[in-house]
Amino acid sequence: MIFLSALDDPLDKVKAFEVGGVDYVSKPFQMPEILARVETHLKISRLNRTLVQKNARLEQEIERRQQIEDQLHEALDNLKQTQAQVIAREKLASLGSLTSGIAHELRNPLNFVTNYAEGSMEMLEEALQDLLLPANALSLESVDEVRTLLVDVKENANLIHAHSKRAERVINTMLKQARSGDYEVQSVNFNMVLMDAVNLAYYSKRAQDKDFNIIIEADYDDAINQVEVIESSLSRAMVNIIDNALYAMDLKKGNTPDFKPKLTLRSRSLGDTVEVRVRDNGIGIHLDVEDKIFTEFFTTKPPGQGTGLGLSTAASIIVGQHSGRITYTTEPNTFTEFIITLPRTHAKRDRREK
Template sequence: MEENRGNILIADDKPDNLRLLSRILTDEGHKVRKVLDGNRALDAAQLEPPDLILLDIMMPEMDGYEVCQMLKANKRTQAIPVIFLSALDDIEDKVKAFSVGGVDYITKPFQKEEVIARVKTHLHIQALHRDLKHKNSLLSEEIEQRKVVEADLKRALQDLKTAQEQIIAREKLASLGTLTAGIAHELRNPLNFIKNYAEGSIELAEEIKEEIEGQLQYVNSETASSIREILADIKENAMTIRQHGLRAAQIISSMMQHARSEVGKFQLTDLNSLLADAINLIYNSKRVQHPGFDIAIETSYDSDIGQIDVLPSELSRVFINLIENACYAAQKKRDKMGEEFAPKLSVKTQKLGNKVEIRIRDNGMGIDTETQAKIFEPFFTTKPVGEGTGLGLSIAYNIVVNQHGGILKLETELNVYTEFVIILPLQSRSASDRDTGNTWKGESTLSEASLTIEAS
């Protein structure tokens, strides 16, 4: 709309008034439409909303007040300014006109200059309102866009910060992994000597005992008893040295596995069968080690998964570690609570688009918040001294995340449950690697602790 030029609707039951007003406004450059009653005014305003309405009050069937009220009740026409035209000059009529939504009031007989001035004023006000509304809309859009950009920027900065932290951690752990592998390698030979000489000392103690047993009858009983105690102490000490040597060898073996870079070939593998084999292995092993061991096992295997591209031997190590930990946790809770507690292991697989999810859950004691933050760190363990190396979950994380490009996360609630969730791509590495016989080298690092907590 040009400045102060508008689309004006005039409603008056007097044709002479319509012609006069139309000529005045047309001469000023306005587009004018004319109707003779209220119903037609409503239809015309609804069909093509004007910029301004000049509305007579005294009309047949529907007066101007009623027409104005209906205009203001309609969302399409409620913002159109209405100037009342009337021969009524009482203050009550003017007040009523403003109360039903009118913006101005022109009394008949009207003056040309007055009509032009009032129309010009309200068209200008209407134009300002529209411009303000448009600018508010643009401002709102700009605010929303800035919010989106700000949110994206925050995410980008957070991702950058996370990436930097991971790079720093990875570099530190790479150095630590190399150092660990070197130390472990250097310690192997001394530990083998310790273990072998301890075993030799045990055998020598037995041989000495057998050799002198027949001679002890010729010495007094107190001396014989003392000799037997010394030999028993020597044997016990040697057995203790051997036991701790084996323990140290186990830790070193785990460290070497953790730091190694070469893994096997990716193969199409029946994931459900691999998981079932790991369950059977751990269950039977536990039954042999602890005859009283028992745990209810619930499995739910998604048959749609079929075969997926994985490193079967490496992934089997992950399953065995997580299932063994689950059985251990559930049994510890039974030891604490007694016969009324029933240990339970739940294992579930599910195909999720181009990925597969494995959930391994126990109803043990759960994991507290402080421990959750450390659970995947190398050498961290909640088991008593001698029962765990603290490398199992760290190795599992390395296999799932670094070797398979998957996700390993923990969900837990203290005193209720612990659940490890593994998410793997259906095809972890390119099929060409498998077809050509290429192997993939994993990172030779102690994997950084990465944990997603979804616990209450």
């Protein structure tokens, strides 16, 4: 609304603006001025309408993008849940495979225990028969025979004890593997953890293929002794790395009839750190995938044979949980060697003591 008035008092102008006027023109009127003012206000009105429309569209776009962002967050949450489920299933599958290997490894000591126990029972029965004879009927020969039987029973008992301890160690190793939420830092016999990991991975592979055989060359540095680690996690990492080596050698064996698989493990004490080298003479790692092998869910295995979590989990445990380092060297179709370096003292325990 534009006021055209003969009144030019400032109060009259104020009243005009108070009732909704946008301009005020007093006499004498100049038509060009009035037209210019009208045109200006029309432009302002058009610009205001355009601004309102654009604001409305902007609000719609903001709402649309907010919906997209909400959907993206939901998709990411679903992806994380799916990844967690895949990791859990992979761990269960891995534990199932390890269980088969454990059953295979337990069979030998349990067979020894059974056989020695049965033999001991027979010898004790024989000795008991001699001892039930009247004292005057016992000959020196019978006494010597009883003495020999008791010595044999004692030897059998020692062997039963040794193989029982071996079975106990195997079971304890398996239990440590199954403890997914156990992150307690412990001082452990480092070389023993490596040996148990080799046995777990190897017997697991043997449970899947009874014809799978390899040469294992181990050189463990006794100077390492105790190292502070999260034992269940480190064991899982080493099993994953060794399992990867066994797979590479098995693949090469399938294509090379005269091939002799060889796994080499070496541990070294390096002062405040320890080093482990795991080397296989399998298919190696090709150049085009070298920068991806520690990537979660990346795998070169056929569908159904791997989820791509083995090496990524191992790297996460070594680097993330133990402040260590994992690298490798490789030559396609010749070898792969993983080099793991760990501090002797775990950072978590250092912080707690401070």
